[in-house]
Amino acid sequence: NVAGYGLGSQTRAISVEALKSSDTFPRRHNSATPEDQIKMSQSCGFDNLDSLVDATVPKSIRIQSMKFSKFDEGLTESQMIEHMQKLASMNKVYKSFIGMGYYNTHVPPVILRNIMENPGWYTQYTPYQAEIAQGRLESLLNFQTMITDLTGLPMSNASLLDEGTAAAEAMAMCNNIQKGKKKTFIIASNCHPQTIDICITRAGGFDLKVVVSDLKDIDYKSGDVCGVLVQYPGTEGEVLDYGEFIKNAHANGVKVVMASDLLALTMLKPPGELGADIVIGSAQRFGVPMGYGGPHAAFLATSQEYKRMMPGRIIGLSVDSSGKPALRVAMQTREQHIRRDKATSNICTAQALLANMSAMYAVYHGPEGLRTIGQRVHGLAGTFAHGLKKLGTVEVQGLPFFDTVKVKCADAHVIADAAYKSEMNLRIVDPNTITVSFDETTTLEDVDKLFKVFAGGKPVSFTAASIAEEVQTVIPSGLVRESPYLTHPIFNTCHTEHELLRYIHRLQSRDLSLCHSMIPLGSCTMKLNATTEMMPVTWPSFTDIHPFVPADQAQGYQEMFNNLGDLLCTITGFDSFSLQPNAGAAGEYAGLMVIRAYHKARGDHHRNVCIIPVSAHGTNPATAAMCGMKIVAVGTDAKGNINIEELRKAAEAHRDNLSTLMVTYPSTHGVYEEGIDEICKIIHENGGQVYMDGANMNAQVGLTSPGFIGADVCHLNLHKTFCIPHGGGGPGMGPIGVKKHLAPFLPSHPVISTGGIPAPEKAQPLGTIAAAPWGSALILPISYAYIAMMGSKGLTDASKKAILNANYMAKRLENHYPVLFRGVNGTVAHEFIIDLRGFKNTAGIEPEDVAKRLMDYGFHGPTMSWPVPGTLMIEPTESESREELDRYCDALISIREEIAQIEKGKADIHNNVLKGAPHPPSLLMGDTWTKPYSREYAAYPAPWLRFAKFWPVTGRVDNVYGDRNLVCTLLPVSQVAEEQAAATA
């Protein structure tokens, strides 16, 4: 009674296409469906997406198509993971004893999973909108407090790119402190080689002379010394008392910068107590994996005196509209974007995510936990040294040490080779010198293995455990740390996993991230950071590799670099790439230095004029200034385009000294300028090179390219176009691509020599610009996976859909807000500017009011008042669905209606729902309500908010108050109690 077969059946042929692996990626990243595309294009007045794009991108610069030699079709998500597993298996994870600023660490799993692997922490933007960023602001304040406590200096910023560039920033500060009048900077030879090289490179632009000198040979007789840099402990391990040294420097009017190590400072007298003026270093070993070089958070601490000269972002305390304590980025007015050509630093994107990890590591371990780790590392080093003395095969150095033991031996390579065989890496200082650095992950068994290596075949009659009790560790008594640190309650309460888990989630819940809604920041390209891209970033075969291992241990990384270099060359139309710069601004710096080196190599030492349109990002002039260039500004016309005639005149006027044009494309005004090819031609004809700022690359990929347009060099913000998440203010990566003639000058590295990818025939590197040879190698898999999964078509579609989404939004908004600039056919590029300037007069409303009110709608505001004051710049990206774009437009249209109410006199010009925004729950459900508008109107201005609402936790934060009463660390306990009492009262 079972029927079935033969009943009559329906047959159907199969296509091979339908049998291919189905977990394709582009449809998960690019949002608009085919139907959406048509509808949205039509709403913009075009039949389809291609006509819209054709009308938007100038024909003269349009490339026919892009083709990759690998991955052209795009891998599926599972194929990508498989490919990355293959690369991972080509990396060899040996135990590192190399030291030199990079140490293995136990990333506490609760931090790994809940911060590093959590989009709720890694997708946020820089915390400029303080009211929806109180979580990471608190964590960054913890970071600053940790740094000030451990270094013994009262002011810290919220991270720098790496230890080497932090030293260079400190050098620039010294120059600045001395008002540029003392032009020598001395570096003690006991600093890490990469630190020295970065400073030497960076000094060029400041016209500083760097003298590298043995400590004992340092003198200040010239009277021309602005500062001196020493390391504590030294790169080869020695722990010296710099007390007298510093007094002497100060007596000579010289500022002292100390590079230091946070773990050592748990046991050693802090630099601040020794008298140092500036302390820099890396927080890497506090719970951030080595990652073959980065990303990690560097720090810089100084005294109150120099706080307004500090580079980077500083988090500070202020109050909100109800007078309750609230955090925000302090002293934004001192950021490089307003200093422009007077800038001494160009840092913008920093290392927020990694600073947060390090701060949480300190929160989890607390002062006692950290001291225990420090003592253990120190004890292992002592035991090792003691064992070596017993063995007698080598000669152990005589100076006190913290974690690094230096030995003299007959043949360093023989010992290092034996260590490799045991899967251990040592540092070869010179043919007769080795250092061995210990870290949190070193075990007693490792020390025993080292004994075997150093015994060179002889039997070892003891173990580390058996001799430990004989060891007397030695810290010079004057250098024993006596001052307490991390006494604030936050460092003394979350030592169980549950407590830390909840603290992390409590902070997370205060921050708006891409997990909540779109963050359409113009010029920032906040797009999807896909999980498949992120997964390999925390695989041990990528995380646990020291940047200075022999290349054969990092073949997986190297293959990825080579592939990525090729792919980026195809995408940009360039011939070679450097993966060294750790952010966009660092890329700019590297790029201009390449151009500088090129001119110099041709004998054009005098070419130092840099033309920069007024619409440029602040980092452009800041970078040019750091390269010692003379900046010539050119204006824009009423349509937002560079004034070509003015440019031509400038170029011709400076033709003899013209070095560079810095230009962003599409322009920061959100327009594909038609004259860009002509602009490039003018510069070249006048002997200049064209530097393209690649921040807007998301509008170019597959449609045009910097190389095709005529640029000579360009940086890519991988944390924009290429999917590295913003991490709440970093990490980022800013690799630069160059035309063939510039490839020889790409940066190298003093420890692991490197250069362009693919490699040029000859190399004449400009120097070193980051501490690690390939910058933040650990996050390169993100961009690599993005490109490889999208394939050439997926990427081109992404650019098209980014343009579509921007035009769709501009169209929906244009009847409510003036859209400031457009291309010749009336379209915008991948972003656009809406003009709010009129509302100042009609309703007393400024962009900030709109941005804060957007928070009540569950949204992060667009880029505010840049590049044009009084406007908002919106960049939706291709990853946002039409529904999401519509919600954002609905919110802005609804806010326009709220403004209209003021204009019509129906709402009070000083006391309205925009001025009152954002509205935190504490306000909305207060027993008293004195606003002239209703609670529900304040809280639920759009229907979707009834189903999901993100709640800002503070009212509007008062920036002026905070800057007047600058507090940039956690308050002492007593004061906290007071504040809390006040808050709950």
Add this chain to the structure above:
Amino acid sequence: NVAGYGLGSQTRAISVEALKSSDTFPRRHNSATPEDQIKMSQSCGFDNLDSLVDATVPKSIRIQSMKFSKFDEGLTESQMIEHMQKLASMNKVYKSFIGMGYYNTHVPPVILRNIMENPGWYTQYTPYQAEIAQGRLESLLNFQTMITDLTGLPMSNASLLDEGTAAAEAMAMCNNIQKGKKKTFIIASNCHPQTIDICITRAGGFDLKVVVSDLKDIDYKSGDVCGVLVQYPGTEGEVLDYGEFIKNAHANGVKVVMASDLLALTMLKPPGELGADIVIGSAQRFGVPMGYGGPHAAFLATSQEYKRMMPGRIIGLSVDSSGKPALRVAMQTREQHIRRDKATSNICTAQALLANMSAMYAVYHGPEGLRTIGQRVHGLAGTFAHGLKKLGTVEVQGLPFFDTVKVKCADAHVIADAAYKSEMNLRIVDPNTITVSFDETTTLEDVDKLFKVFAGGKPVSFTAASIAEEVQTVIPSGLVRESPYLTHPIFNTCHTEHELLRYIHRLQSRDLSLCHSMIPLGSCTMKLNATTEMMPVTWPSFTDIHPFVPADQAQGYQEMFNNLGDLLCTITGFDSFSLQPNAGAAGEYAGLMVIRAYHKARGDHHRNVCIIPVSAHGTNPATAAMCGMKIVAVGTDAKGNINIEELRKAAEAHRDNLSTLMVTYPSTHGVYEEGIDEICKIIHENGGQVYMDGANMNAQVGLTSPGFIGADVCHLNLHKTFCIPHGGGGPGMGPIGVKKHLAPFLPSHPVISTGGIPAPEKAQPLGTIAAAPWGSALILPISYAYIAMMGSKGLTDASKKAILNANYMAKRLENHYPVLFRGVNGTVAHEFIIDLRGFKNTAGIEPEDVAKRLMDYGFHGPTMSWPVPGTLMIEPTESESREELDRYCDALISIREEIAQIEKGKADIHNNVLKGAPHPPSLLMGDTWTKPYSREYAAYPAPWLRFAKFWPVTGRVDNVYGDRNLVCTLLPVSQVAEEQAAATA
């Protein structure tokens, strides 16, 4: 000028202890610091923790110490990860073509990271407190909708343990529908072997006769058939039209159960349309890894007629206190805990987390995406069959198929061995029959590899791609699916990663989890689910293994099972363990069946009386009923202890037929009963066996043990004591330990034979109780890592601190609420009961009011009205810090004060802050406020809430309304729009 060495220095000897690896785990899990311990013990009236424990645990049952043969000292977190990596590397991940209910699947990475690896989803409790569980309730409603749509039947539950037990549950339903009057259940031989065996085992207790029969031989002449189970598609792949078969069964008064496959149902006519009464199956291949057997969500769907007979939890729609739609667990009154001895199912913990993953998989792919996957899998199978026909080496079966191709061949083992060599697993059905099942992860290249295998050395002149176009797939036309499915918007909007990411986080933000605060549910042991324990669970070497692979491919798993078996034996004092049961209740069932088999083996067929104290959990009598036992209840005395004299009388009265005592220890009243050893003695003396319910094992580990006390068998809820997270209502694991005499009877498995660990000398297995040989193997690493990292001392400390925390809270609360039961020295065990019965009269307050008000304080209520109506049972666990315990106590004390206000007449008895709780923001910031108390008092009753507050998203949910108007799937779109309009109005 540099001083340093020789300055005079401070020397310090090193201890070996201080050099050991520092990332130890117990201090991260166990909260109380040494200082806390003293203070807290003293507040309970004891000098220190040990005296408190000594006074609490009866001396007679106290063990001196516990010692493990492995891991006794406890591994550090990094050592644990290393050990798991070693085990992982011992598993071989071959491609599976085995089928049989388990298929590889692409877990969408966004689901993997944001659900499976996210404590914000995996740490929640079962959603009994609906107002703080709306997120997962919505997702589970999506699951139910997906099941009803695909099966074509209108009612679904929110998951069962696995496909095999789901079939057994359906069998019990058939028995029930027929009121127990027809005692034969027929199973077609085309069902999976494990499904058949589980039903056979389960039938015993219901006194049902199972007949396994070829479909064509089935007849109902006896008139005694209650139901029939068929599979669609069949286990060997055939797709049959059951339309006539079902008509015939129905004509004979027989109910039809169909086991089916969700992916096949995207293409095949749904069972509901064919007339099936019940449909069961597994949702595993919808985005849940195979995990060597589980956990996965099984489903059961049926018609409206039988909805009140369905086992398991069902989510339904209702309204909240403002009349807005809100979800909750429907018909809780039908759960087994009130049916007790009339129960036909004992399921409690289910598979919520996995159901949510599967539902999200459907949300991500949508109906078109799922159909595409189905067609692709079907196409690959067709291409394979076509190629085999071309090859001519084997004979392809004649029946239509969906994903599984059956072939007859000369020697199945030769082919299977060749496949192994290519790292592929096939199913050997018999020496001349092989089946090959395709799934989402199969590629064209895999098919080519299979062709090579089947060609047996001969060259293959074609590829899958080259022949694909020739293939005509064949689905019988009567079986082609025509009805639409998943038409609801939620299945048609989140197809990009950003949309799904946000949907997942939106739901997450509605649920209170351990990421927010302690969840002190009595009898549930909601402790830390540490990240290190969770990490290996998503490693591919553990996830991607089919449960029926040859043992040599799963050596890593097998070693873990053996180690875990040993460790659990040491912990429990037993001799052998079965890792098969998938939850506590399943463990109970397995345990009683072991006892039943034991008695039978001794000729004691008549022993069927089960004594159960009235204080027992509802699953105890339900389980006994399912085993066909006669339940005899014994009461408790005023102190909450079992009335020993009553027990003795009962045992003696039933001495001839006594089978078992089921007893929980410490008692469900939170007391270590002094008489427990005597109780065991009484039972043994009367010929019975002692079954211990191990739910409260957290109070025993290292202090006593079931074996030591005198129990013969016990289940462990690994999802309580041993750290498997609750997942919002599952998964769980309920392995059972037994004394030597019972070990032979432990369950085996029809496909992969298994039994006790360590293995007893001989085996006489009771049958099969779960679909996979080692149950939910994938989550065993969690418990394993917990035990191995804690070591014997850490575990013992955990028990002590669990007792300490409970006593500390009881002490703080006793002046505010009566503490119901205590041990002889006035202490409580690891949990305690506070009595609220008095407030009914004095203030009209019931436990529910307190639980709902706790939500306003950011807390999940304790276990409500169980085991004693009108009370709350609090179990803090060792993982909670004193600060957290204090906050919870503060909240309860503050609520007591709120009750006092009613008692004093200062608050209205009907309209007060408890009756109004919880207070969602929509209410609190409504324009109108008519409550007699203030908004701030409602929202911020404790100071800490000003700094972090979890907001319930609905007001109190109306259970009665929902049960009267039962809606258990998503509403059709039109109705949704109406509801939304109503909600925003």
